[in-house]
Amino acid sequence: MSADAEPRGFIGFLDRLGRRTATGIAEFGFGASLLGECLYWLGMGRKRRQPVRLAPVVAQAMEIGIGALPIVTVLSATIGIMLAIQGIYTLRLFGAESRVSLGVAMSVVREFGPLITGILVAGRSGSALAARLGTMRINQEIDALTVMGISPVRFLVVPPLLAMLVMLPALTLWSDLVGLFAAGLYIAPQLGSSIGAYVDEMTDLVRLNDVWHGLGKSAIFAVMITVVGVVNGASVTGGAEGVGRMTTRSVVHAISAIVITDMVFVFMVTR
Amino acid sequence: MSAPANSIEISNLATHYGNRQILHNVSLTVGKGEIMVIMGGSGSGKTTLLNHLLGLKKPSSGTVRILGHDIARLSPIALQRLRTRTGVAFQSGALFSSMSVGDNIALPLREHTGLDETTIGIMTRLKLEVVSLAGFEHLKPAELSGGMIKRAALARAIVMDPELLFCDEPSAGLDPVVASSIDDLILRLRDAMGMSIVVVTHDLDSTFKIADRICVLDKGHVLALDTVDAIRSSTDPRIQNLLNRRTEDSEPDAESYLRRLIGGPAHPPPPPSPTRTPRP
Structure with missing residues (x-):
């Protein structure tokens, strides 16, 4: 029995591995075609007599962007202060704590701003998107849209995608400003200078290039959060439990995708 | 646009879920201004048939023509235009x-x-x-x-x-008074606006009240397709079971029953479903 079960177990493992890989690739393909379809509706919607309307985009932008403002502000400030403390502690080893502003400026604008904003929005809005689409799917609301002759992609996916593409970089910019300012609140007294001098120093240190680097990343994150949320929401099966499972999955996937893409982006752009 | 004689023409529709065949060779026409009730027990393929009529599923073979158009061959924009001429009321409402x-x-x-x-x-x-x-x-x-x-x-x-209206279980789960008011509403819509209406239901009272013709589906086959009176006077035992709300006793098969109990494979003879209740 055991001699027989061993290869069977292995083949069973290969079988599962193959199936999962195929499912994963199919999901990638679905995401890509979804993105393509979004662009199609953006460009061709008017011709197909289904223009993308501004009102739902604005409503989504309020929900995704303005709604996230308080928590983004709090966390960006916290990260800024944390970086300042760690920076001064580390640089003191070399007696170089006066250079902490440079480190903080680079890391907030290039990394922590986009990253923390992306993760927050993935948790807030990516999951909401997945849950909403999943619920609509099991309630046949998506079928109802289709049989009314309204493209679900145009009606349900393009507005959050556009809103995300505008609001995530905007939130990132805000996060940069808040993070840098909060870091200054700690750094200036520690180095015995003033906030004014710190702001002066920052305007010298932060180059437009670094800001674009961060904002570019956040635009990519925006697309990924939306696509991951929609793919997971659209694949919901099995009622309320399925909605819960796919919502969790969308958050995990979106955050993983953000972190990994961040690394790849930095690798490609920075060297 | 030339006015087609029939609102719906289904010919030889067959469809599968995986390897399981759900619909076998279903053919059906619905004339203009006609109320067609598609009836059948749970799992008879009613919902699947409706999904094909709505163009939500692609058939394995056969054609579905809605208002004169083969929906599998329509361009997306033509399909979109066709869909503005049909209306659908889903079972759950789907508001x-x-x-x-x-x-x-x-x-x-x-x-x-x-x-x-x-x-x-x-x-x-x-x-x-x-x-x-x-x-x-x-x-x-x-x-x-x-x-x-x-x-x-x-x-x-x-x-x-719309010229064509689909209703999925319009009166399921409602008390008799409300259900009857919905039936009246459907009749009124047909009389006032001349709509062709397809109603999927297993509610017998409402079927007899509103139907011009009834299509009885059973296990994916069209068991009967006829006027209300003809269906009522049908001698087919399965139809009579459905109409008289009798449970259907299948002949007991001790061997396959035991096999099912111990969780073994249920072949060679596919297990007959023990009872069929047409109405929950």
């Missing part, structure tokens, strides 16, 4: 939970017509009057009762004045 009832009903108008908001508001309230839901347009679907949701869904289905 958009984020919108008020009024916005739900106005949605097809807002998306497909260039009408101004005043006109859209008037038409929306007009349809709400038709389904006796006037004054409820500001409520969210979650605040409505089951019967009101069904009626609101019906209002949304007819807001574009």
Whole structure:
């Protein structure tokens, strides 16, 4: 029995591995075609007599962007202060704590701003998107849209995608400003200078290039959060439990995708 | 556009879920202004057939022609235009939970017509009057009762004045009074607007009340397709079981019963379902 079960177990493992890989690739393909379809509706919607309307985009932008403002502000400030403390502690080893502003400026604008904003929005809005689409799917609301002759992609996916593409970089910019300012609140007294001098120093240190680097990343994150949320929401099966499972999955996937893409982006752009 | 004689023509439709064949060679026509009731027990393929009529599923073989168009061969834009000429009331209502009832009903108008908001508001309230839901347009679907949701869904289905209306279980889960009022509404819609209506249901009372013709589905086959009287006087035992709400006793098979109990493979003879209750 055991001699027989061993290869069977292995083949069973290969079988599962193959199936999962195929499912994963199919999901990638679905995401890509979804993105393509979004662009199609953006460009061709008017011709197909289904223009993308501004009102739902604005409503989504309020929900995704303005709604996230308080928590983004709090966390960006916290990260800024944390970086300042760690920076001064580390640089003191070399007696170089006066250079902490440079480190903080680079890391907030290039990394922590986009990253923390992306993760927050993935948790807030990516999951909401997945849950909403999943619920609509099991309630046949998506079928109802289709049989009314309204493209679900145009009606349900393009507005959050556009809103995300505008609001995530905007939130990132805000996060940069808040993070840098909060870091200054700690750094200036520690180095015995003033906030004014710190702001002066920052305007010298932060180059437009670094800001674009961060904002570019956040635009990519925006697309990924939306696509991951929609793919997971659209694949919901099995009622309320399925909605819960796919919502969790969308958050995990979106955050993983953000972190990994961040690394790849930095690798490609920075060297 | 040439006016087709029939609103729906299905010929030799077959469909599968994986390896399981759900519909076998279904052929069906629905004439203009006719109310066709598709009837059958649970699992008989009613819902699948409806999904094909709505173009939500692609058939394995066979064609579905809606208002004279083969929906498998239509271009996306032609299909979109065709869909503005049909209306669908889903079993669960499928109202958009984020919108008020009024916005739900106005949605097809807002998306497909260039009408101004005043006109859209008037038409929306007009349809709400038709389904006796006037004054409820500001409520969210979650605040409505089951019967009101069904009626609101019906209002949304007819807001574009479709030539063809599909109703999935319009009276399921409703008390007899509300169910009967929905039947009256369906009859009124046909008489007033000349719609062709396809109703999928297993509610016998409402079937006999509204149907011009009845299509009885059983295990994916068309068991009977005839007028109400002919179906009533049918001698087919399966139809009689369905009409008289008798349970269907299958001949016991001790061997396969034991096999099912120990969780073994249920072949060679596929296990007959022990009982069939046409109405829960």
